[in-house]
Amino acid sequence: MRDLLLCPPDHYGIEYEINPWMSRARGADTPMVQAQWRGLYEKLCSLKANVSLVTPQPKLPDMVFTANAGLTVGRRFIPSNFRHQERSGEAPFFAKFMEERGYEIVWLPENLYFEGEGDALFGADALFCGYKFRTDINSHRAVADLLGCLVISVELVDPRFYHIDTCFCPLPDGGAFWFPGAFDEYGQRAIRDRIPDIIDVPEEEATFFCCNAVVLERDIVLPQGPDKLIAKLRDRGYTCHPLPMTEFLKAGGACKCLTMFMPQRESCKV
Amino acid sequence: MFSETVELRGHIIDSLILPKVLDTILTSGGSFKIGEVKIGQNRADQSYARVEVSAPSGEALDDLLLRLRQHGAEALEKKEAQLAPAPADGVFPPEFYVTTNQQTFVRLGKDEVEVRPAIMDSGIAIDGNTARAVRFYDVRKGDQIVVGHNGVRVVPLQRSTSRTDIFHFINTSVSAERPKIAVIRELGAELVRIRNEGGNILVVGGPAIVHTGAAEQLEQLITRGFVQRLFAGNGLAVYDIESVFFGTSLGMDLERSALSDRGHENHMRAINTIREAGGITQAVEKKVLTRGIMHACVQHGVDIVLSGSIRDDGPIPGVTTDAVEAQKIMRDKLQDVSIVLMMGSMLHSIAVSNMLSAAVKIVVVDIDPAAVSKITSQQSFQSIGLVTDVEPFLRELVAGITAAETKQEASDSSTAVGMTETAGVKQMSDGAAAK
Numbered sequence: 001m002r003d004l005l006l007c008p009p010d011h012y013g014i015e016y017e018i019n020p021w022m023s024r025a026r027g028a029d030t031p032m033v034q035a036q037w038r039g040l041y042e043k044l045c046s047l048k049a050n051v052s053l054v055t056p057q058p059k060l061p062d063m064v065f066t067a068n069a070g071l072t073v074g075r076r077f078i079p080s081n082f083r084h085q086e087r088s089g090e091a092p093f094f095a096k097f098m099e100e101r102g103y104e105i106v107w108l109p110e111n112l113y114f115e116g117e118g119d120a121l122f123g124a125d126a127l128f129c130g131y132k133f134r135t136d137i138n139s140h141r142a143v144a145d146l147l148g149c150l151v152i153s154v155e156l157v158d159p160r161f162y163h164i165d166t167c168f169c170p171l172p173d174g175g176a177f178w179f180p181g182a183f184d185e186y187g188q189r190a191i192r193d194r195i196p197d198i199i200d201v202p203e204e205e206a207t208f209f210c211c212n213a214v215v216l217e218r219d220i221v222l223p224q225g226p227d228k229l230i231a232k233l234r235d236r237g238y239t240c241h242p243l244p245m246t247e248f249l250k251a252g253g254a255c256k257c258l259t260m261f262m263p264q265r266e267s268c269k270v
Numbered sequence: 271m272f273s274e275t276v277e278l279r280g281h282i283i284d285s286l287i288l289p290k291v292l293d294t295i296l297t298s299g300g301s302f303k304i305g306e307v308k309i310g311q312n313r314a315d316q317s318y319a320r321v322e323v324s325a326p327s328g329e330a331l332d333d334l335l336l337r338l339r340q341h342g343a344e345a346l347e348k349k350e351a352q353l354a355p356a357p358a359d360g361v362f363p364p365e366f367y368v369t370t371n372q373q374t375f376v377r378l379g380k381d382e383v384e385v386r387p388a389i390m391d392s393g394i395a396i397d398g399n400t401a402r403a404v405r406f407y408d409v410r411k412g413d414q415i416v417v418g419h420n421g422v423r424v425v426p427l428q429r430s431t432s433r434t435d436i437f438h439f440i441n442t443s444v445s446a447e448r449p450k451i452a453v454i455r456e457l458g459a460e461l462v463r464i465r466n467e468g469g470n471i472l473v474v475g476g477p478a479i480v481h482t483g484a485a486e487q488l489e490q491l492i493t494r495g496f497v498q499r500l501f502a503g504n505g506l507a508v509y510d511i512e513s514v515f516f517g518t519s520l521g522m523d524l525e526r527s528a529l530s531d532r533g534h535e536n537h538m539r540a541i542n543t544i545r546e547a548g549g550i551t552q553a554v555e556k557k558v559l560t561r562g563i564m565h566a567c568v569q570h571g572v573d574i575v576l577s578g579s580i581r582d583d584g585p586i587p588g589v590t591t592d593a594v595e596a597q598k599i600m601r602d603k604l605q606d607v608s609i610v611l612m613m614g615s616m617l618h619s620i621a622v623s624n625m626l627s628a629a630v631k632i633v634v635v636d637i638d639p640a641a642v643s644k645i646t647s648q649q650s651f652q653s654i655g656l657v658t659d660v661e662p663f664l665r666e667l668v669a670g671i672t673a674a675e676t677k678q679e680a681s682d683s684s685t686a687v688g689m690t691e692t693a694g695v696k697q698m699s700d701g702a703a704a705k
Contacts, residue, residue: 125313126284131340132340137280137287137340137341137342138342138344140280140281140342141279141280141316141342144280144281144314144316145316148314149314150281150284150313150314151280151281151285152281152284152285153280153281153285153287153342154285155290155341184290186285186286186287186289186290187285187286189286190284190285190286193284194284268314
C-alpha cells in the first residue's frame with residue numbers, strides 16, 4: 001500500500017499567473033473544485049492508498065499541488081526551493097509536516113531552484129529530472145549527490161508543460177508514456193535511450209494533462225479525455241480511472257500535481 | 271577570439287548535456303577546446319568536463335555563456351593579473367611571472383591581452399592595455415610587472431594533425447643512422463612554399479659551413495631568395511672572406527684538404543683587408559669582395575647580424591661585441607621570421623631558440639647529436655633535428671628546392687585540370703555538411 005500526501009483545496013483559486021494556463025480572468029468554480037478534488041481523494045482511497053492530508057494555508061492557493069512539496073526517498077524528504085515568490089511560502093509548512101512524521105529534512109542550497117516531485121520522477125533505472133522553467137539543472141546534481149542515484153536531466157521546451165510530471169509518466173513495468181514535443185531533441189534521445197518501450201501521447205491528448213497521472217501498480221488515475229492513451233494502457237494491462245480535472249487545469253495541474261508519494265521510492269537501488 | 275573556461279558536472283554523458291553544450295557552442299558560431307573530461311566509473315558516479323569556449327566577440331561570448339549556463343555550464347572564476355612595481359632599473363619585483371615561449375594572455379580588468387612577443391625567460395610589463403615580454407635590461411624602476419600566476423593564461427601550441435606537414439611526421443629528430451634525403455627534400459618543398467607566401471627565412475650559421483665546403487650551397491640559397499636574415503658570429507664572416515681571398519678556411523686549403531703554407535696568416539690578412547675597406551658592405555661596393563656568402567648577402571639585401579664572442583680575432587667590422595646589444599638586435603630581427611635553419615652553430619642556435627615563439631618552425635643541423643637534442647627539446651612541436659655534416663645537408667636541400675620548383679612549374683602549366691578537381695572536392699564536402 002502506497003502512502004500519499006494531498007492537500008484539501010480550501011484556499012485554492014487563480015490568484016496569480018505563473019504559467020500559461022493561469023488567467024485571473026478565468027477563476028475556478030469553488031463547488032466544482034471541491035467535487036473534483038474529493039473525487040480524486042476518494043478514488044485514491046478506494047485503490048487502497050493510504051492518504052495523508054496537510055492543512056491548507058490561507059494565501060497559498062497552490063499548496064493543493066503537493067507534488068511540488070518536495071521529493072521523498074525512503075525516510076528522507078528534500079523540500080522544494082520554489083522559483084516563484086508566490087509559492088515559496090509553502091515550503092516551511094510542508095517541511096514541518098514531514099518532520100513531524102519523522103522524515104529527515106534535507107534542504108538544498110537556497111540558490112538552487114527545485115520543485116520536488118513535479119520535476120523529479122523515478123522511472124526505469126534512473127531519476128528523470130526536468131529543468132529550465134522551474135527547476136535549475138544544478139539542483140539535479142545536488143539531488144544526485146544526496147541520493148547517490150543516476151539522474152537524467154532533460155530540458156523542457158514547451159512552457160505549457162513546465163514541470164516534467166505534466167508531460168512524462170513512468171510505469172512500474174519500466175516503460176512510460178509521454179508527450180515528446182515537451183522536450184528538446186537531446187532530452188528525447190536521453191529518455192528513449194533508457195526507456196525504449198515508451199508510449200507517445202499526441203498533442204491533443206497531452207493538453208488534457210493526461211501524463212499528469214498517479215500510477216498505483218496496475219491502476220492509473222488520470223484526467224478525463226485521452227481515449228487513445230487509455231486504450232493503449234489497457235492493452236498493456238493497466239486499468240485507467242479517468243476523473244474530471246477541469247478546475248485544476250485552469251491552474252496548470254491535474255491528478256499527479258495534486259499528489260505526492262511518501263516516499264516515491266524506498267531507495268535508489270534498482 | 272574571446273574565450274572563457276566553463277565546467278560541467280553531473281550525469282552529463284547519460285543526459286547528453288555535454289554533446290548539447292558542445293553543439294550549442296558550434297551552432298552559435300563559437301568554438302571549443304576540451305581541457306579535461308572525467309567519466310564516472312560506476313552508474314551513479316557523476317562526470318566532469320572543463321571546456322574552453324571561444325567566440326568572435328566579447329558580446330557573442332557573453333550571450334553564448336548565458337545560454338550555456340542554463341544547461342549547467344559554469345564559468346570558472348576569473349582572476350585578474352596581480353601587478354607590482356619594479357624596485358629598480360633592471361630588477362623585477364619578487365615573485366615576478368617568468369614567461370614561456372608559448373602564446374600567453376594576461377587578464378586586465380574585463381579584457382584579456384596577449385603578451386607580445388611570445389618569448390621565454392622574460393617578465394611581463396603592463397602599460398595601460400598592453401602587455402610586453404621584457405628582459406632584465408628592458409626593466410625600468412616603477413614599471414608595472416605581473417607577479418604570481420593569477421590571471422595569466424598560456425595557450426600551448428597544438429601539434430599539427432596534418433599528415434602533409436613535415437614538422438608533424440618527422441617526430442623531431444633524425445639520428446645519424448637514418449636516411450635523411452626524403453626529409454631534406456620535403457624541407458626543400460616547405461622552403462619553396464614559405465618563400466612563395468612571402469615568409470622570411472632565417473639562417474643561423476657557424477663556420478662549419480665554410481670549413482666543410484658548403485659556402486657555395488649557402489650562397490646559392492641566398493641568390494635564389496631563400497634567405498632573408500643571416501645570424502652568425504665573427505667566424506663565419508671571417509672564414510668566408512678568407513676562402514674567397516685565399517681559397518683556405520683557417521689555413522686549410524679547401525680544394526686539397528691540406529694545410530697551406532703560412533695558412534694561419536690568411537684569416538688575419540682577410541680581416542685586415544675588410545677593416546681597410548671600411549666594412550663588408552664597403553668591400554663589396556669597392557669590388558674588393560666579389561664572391562662568397564657575405565658578398566651574396568650584401569648583393570641580395572639579406573639582413574646580417576654578426577655577434578661577437580670573447581675568442582674572436584678582429585673582430586671584422588660589423589660585429590656587435592656587446593652581448594646585450596646583440597640580443598636586442600636579434601630579437602628585433604626575429605619578429606617576422608617563419609622558419610629558422612640552424613647549421614653548425616650550437617651557441618648562436620641556443621641563443622636564437624631562447625628568443626623564439628614556440629610557433630616558429632626550426633630546423634637544426636649539427637654533427638653533434640647533443641647539440642641537436644638540446645635545441646629541438648625547446649621547440650619540440652615545431653622542430654626537426656638532423657644529425658649530419660652541414661655540407662651534404664645543404665647540397666641535398668638545394669637539390670630539393672630545385673625539384674620542388676620544377677614540380678610547381680609543371681603544375682602551374684596544368685592549372686585548368688587542378689581547378690576541375692578542386693570544384694569536385696568542394697561539392698563533395700558541401701553534400702556531407704548538408705546531411
